[in-house]
Amino acid sequence: MVVTEERLARAYLLRVAEPPARALAAFAAEVGPIAAAKAVRAGKCPQSVADETAARRDNDRAESDLEAGERDGARLIIPEDDEWPAWPLLCLDVAGRRGLQSGAPPLALWARGAARLDKAAEAAVAIVGSRAASGYGENVAGEFAFGLARRELSVISGAAFGIDGAAHRGALAAGGVTVALLGCSLDAGYPSGHTILLGKIAEQRGLVVSEYPPGTRPARHRFLVRNRLIAALTEGTVVVEAGRRSGARNTANTAMALGKLVMAVPGPISSATSAGCHDLIRNSAATLVASVDDVIDIVGKLGTATAERLWPKRRTDGLEQDALRVHEALQRRQGKSAEQIATESGVPVPRVRALLPALELEGLVQCDESGWQQRRVVGRTQESA
Amino acid sequence: MVVTEERLARAYLLRVAEPPARALAAFAAEVGPIAAAKAVRAGKCPQSVADETAARRDNDRAESDLEAGERDGARLIIPEDDEWPAWPLLCLDVAGRRGLQSGAPPLALWARGAARLDKAAEAAVAIVGSRAASGYGENVAGEFAFGLARRELSVISGAAFGIDGAAHRGALAAGGVTVALLGCSLDAGYPSGHTILLGKIAEQRGLVVSEYPPGTRPARHRFLVRNRLIAALTEGTVVVEAGRRSGARNTANTAMALGKLVMAVPGPISSATSAGCHDLIRNSAATLVASVDDVIDIVGKLGTATAERLWPKRRTDGLEQDALRVHEALQRRQGKSAEQIATESGVPVPRVRALLPALELEGLVQCDESGWQQRRVVGRTQESA
Numbered sequence: 001m002v003v004t005e006e007r008l009a010r011a012y013l014l015r016v017a018e019p020p021a022r023a024l025a026a027f028a029a030e031v032g033p034i035a036a037a038k039a040v041r042a043g044k045c046p047q048s049v050a051d052e053t054a055a056r057r058d059n060d061r062a063e064s065d066l067e068a069g070e071r072d073g074a075r076l077i078i079p080e081d082d083e084w085p086a087w088p089l090l091c092l093d094v095a096g097r098r099g100l101q102s103g104a105p106p107l108a109l110w111a112r113g114a115a116r117l118d119k120a121a122e123a124a125v126a127i128v129g130s131r132a133a134s135g136y137g138e139n140v141a142g143e144f145a146f147g148l149a150r151r152e153l154s155v156i157s158g159a160a161f162g163i164d165g166a167a168h169r170g171a172l173a174a175g176g177v178t179v180a181l182l183g184c185s186l187d188a189g190y191p192s193g194h195t196i197l198l199g200k201i202a203e204q205r206g207l208v209v210s211e212y213p214p215g216t217r218p219a220r221h222r223f224l225v226r227n228r229l230i231a232a233l234t235e236g237t238v239v240v241e242a243g244r245r246s247g248a249r250n251t252a253n254t255a256m257a258l259g260k261l262v263m264a265v266p267g268p269i270s271s272a273t274s275a276g277c278h279d280l281i282r283n284s285a286a287t288l289v290a291s292v293d294d295v296i297d298i299v300g301k302l303g304t305a306t307a308e309r310l311w312p313k314r315r316t317d318g319l320e321q322d323a324l325r326v327h328e329a330l331q332r333r334q335g336k337s338a339e340q341i342a343t344e345s346g347v348p349v350p351r352v353r354a355l356l357p358a359l360e361l362e363g364l365v366q367c368d369e370s371g372w373q374q375r376r377v378v379g380r381t382q383e384s385a
Numbered sequence: 386m387v388v389t390e391e392r393l394a395r396a397y398l399l400r401v402a403e404p405p406a407r408a409l410a411a412f413a414a415e416v417g418p419i420a421a422a423k424a425v426r427a428g429k430c431p432q433s434v435a436d437e438t439a440a441r442r443d444n445d446r447a448e449s450d451l452e453a454g455e456r457d458g459a460r461l462i463i464p465e466d467d468e469w470p471a472w473p474l475l476c477l478d479v480a481g482r483r484g485l486q487s488g489a490p491p492l493a494l495w496a497r498g499a500a501r502l503d504k505a506a507e508a509a510v511a512i513v514g515s516r517a518a519s520g521y522g523e524n525v526a527g528e529f530a531f532g533l534a535r536r537e538l539s540v541i542s543g544a545a546f547g548i549d550g551a552a553h554r555g556a557l558a559a560g561g562v563t564v565a566l567l568g569c570s571l572d573a574g575y576p577s578g579h580t581i582l583l584g585k586i587a588e589q590r591g592l593v594v595s596e597y598p599p600g601t602r603p604a605r606h607r608f609l610v611r612n613r614l615i616a617a618l619t620e621g622t623v624v625v626e627a628g629r630r631s632g633a634r635n636t637a638n639t640a641m642a643l644g645k646l647v648m649a650v651p652g653p654i655s656s657a658t659s660a661g662c663h664d665l666i667r668n669s670a671a672t673l674v675a676s677v678d679d680v681i682d683i684v685g686k687l688g689t690a691t692a693e694r695l696w697p698k699r700r701t702d703g704l705e706q707d708a709l710r711v712h713e714a715l716q717r718r719q720g721k722s723a724e725q726i727a728t729e730s731g732v733p734v735p736r737v738r739a740l741l742p743a744l745e746l747e748g749l750v751q752c753d754e755s756g757w758q759q760r761r762v763v764g765r766t767q768e769s770a
Binding site for chain 2: 136140265266267268269270274275278281282287288289290291294
């Protein structure tokens with residue numbers, strides 16, 4: 001982590017306002033973090049920003065925060081970094097302009113772990129649910145996370161006991177990427193029973209993330225505020241088990257408000273931990289999902305990066321080297337001749353001529369007057385082809 | 386059962402065409418059963434009717450059918466009887482005019498049991514599901530049927546093993562009305578393991594019903610044809626458990642085609658017998674119901690006779706004799722004076738004057754310029770008032 005002036009400024013800003021700090025975030029976006037930090041320190045900022053920062057503006061521990069983070073193997077990811085998940089977090093800006101409570105992007109994010117946050121958020125699904133989960137719920141969460149991670153989707157959750165923990169463990173078991181978003185600082189050691197799990201997430205291909213500066217204790221309102229980040233960083237949220245008043249329903253509501261997909265898993269009607277899921281489904285606030293394929297179906301329909309990632313990748317999985325190079329030399333909308341393809345792929349023309357009809361049979365390429373093109377893959381049925 | 390010329394004609398018509406006999410039903414409705422029977426016997430009928438009756442038109446066993454029925458304690462209910470459920474079956478006429486396969490009203494219905502079919506179909510819910518039900522499914526079917534029967538809704542099902550049987554038994558346990566609709570004749574003794582159950586249904590407050598003449602054996606296509614009657618005679622159908630290819634899904638589709646409500650009960654996603662229910666819910670073909678109250682909520686919203694039956698009855702349950710008589714002397718839209726009410730109810734005027742404000746506080750009556758009226762009760766929230 002390079003200690004820049006921007007990073008110091010954002011470390012300061014992260015500490016002087018309790019998230020979600022809508023006015024401060026907008027101010028920092030407008031004038032830049034350095035000028036924003038200077039204005040807040042001097043008390044010379046718009047009234048709305050002053051209100052958010054009044055209580056803590058003298059609390060400047062930016063340098064020691066960054067040092068402490070470094071010691072703990074944590075980094076402060078800021079919007080000025082390549083790793084910043086700008087696109088997923090954009091929905092928070094949009095929601096903020098629409099006046100939504102949850103509409104405030106984070107000023108920066110503390111993270112520990114091997115994964116890049118922007119990559120992890122490229123195609124991600126949230127799996128959330130009750131702390132007091134049933135064995136059935138934990139099994140489902142683990143299996144869904146395993147299956148999604150196997151399909152190269154990141155699994156994002158809140159690191160709590162019950163469903164959250166089972167989801168992280170399932171993704172880890174599949175060797176996939178999982179992100180734990182905390183409602184306290186990375187050094188708060190919470191939940192204490194999950195210290196080893198959080199360590200594993202950071203060590204393997206995952207990330208532990210928080211917008212709270214070092215020394216911030218967990219609190220109920222922070223879990224709710226954190227929920228907007230889980231929703232924002234994912235294509236959709238799967239609620240596995242939720243009682244009638246569960247926090248998981250808050251995540252679901254936030255996800256819906258942010259325009260994300262909300263899914264819920266049904267269970268026995270005799271189970272209180274499924275009652276919240278059944279309510280969500282009955283009220284059309286969530287779509288029923290009964291399998292990993294159901295989730296893939298729904299998330300894939302978005303037609304975003306997730307779909308691109310899900311279908312073509314898998315369909316070309318079995319291709320040999322030359323065929324793959326030919327396929328990658330093609331474009332979606334513009335046709336190419338065999339000669340052009342040979343030049344771009346480095347595969348000899350006769351071999352290109354032999355491979356193209358084979359790829360056409362596989363449904364991966366097509367030919368029209370303009371020449372050969374990659375074929376657009378839509379929906380799941382073609383995936384199994 | 387009075388043996389009239391109409392009944393003999395319909396007994397004959399019921400035997401000469403395999404249901405659903407759309408052309409014959411329409412012809413009988415148009416020219417009347419006696420003329421229709423005469424025309425069919427003589428082979429002098431429209432071509433579509435001739436097609437439906439060609440194979441069996443010489444098979445005239447009407448008299449012996451009625452005699453055999455009488456011996457077995459069965460009666461042939463015909464559209465000319467007061468007991469005919471004309472209003473519920475109207476949806477089959479409508480569907481027929483829209484060209485739907487299931488759109489053919491029965492020409493008559495064989496029935497055995499103490500209940501009146503028209504009354505039983507006034508406020509009824511179908512509970513259907515897999516033969517190969519799980520313990521969970523049978524429990525849910527039994528509990529739902531019990532709860533609905535307690536709320537004075539009839540429970541209609543198909544007398545099959547599994548969910549159907551559990552539904553009939555649940556309604557019987559509540560002392561309620563239950564109707565078994567068979568896919569064979571009443572004397573077919575099918576399903577053989579349910580002979581005692583069917584006997585109980587007929588003896589207690591229920592009915593065993595079939596549109597098939599004596600001696601008709603069960604067959605797969607007859608179950609499907611029978612399903613349209615289950616759907617038509619009920620406000621809505623609850624699918625408790627159904628595999629992906631279950632016949633219960635056919636009932637659900639038929640119910641939807643007839644404009645009826647379709648509901649489905651969720652279950653563990655690991656259970657194959659819930660997969661069909663989950664499909665119905667996910668595809669918005671059914672509304673998720675997780676309790677008897679959910680069903681009541683949905684069926685009550687229809688605002689039909691069912692709602693009338695559900696709410697006021699329950700609300701006046703606790704009233705003492707005089708209050709009940711005063712309440713029943715009132716009308717919905719036309720006001721009455723205390724004197725008129727006293728005359729009609731037989732309750733003395735001073736007592737009527739004392740009871741009316743009490744009933745008003747209960748929300749059961751209201752007063753305007755025209756006088757005192759029954760108050761319309763809408764929705765469930767008022768029920769608990």
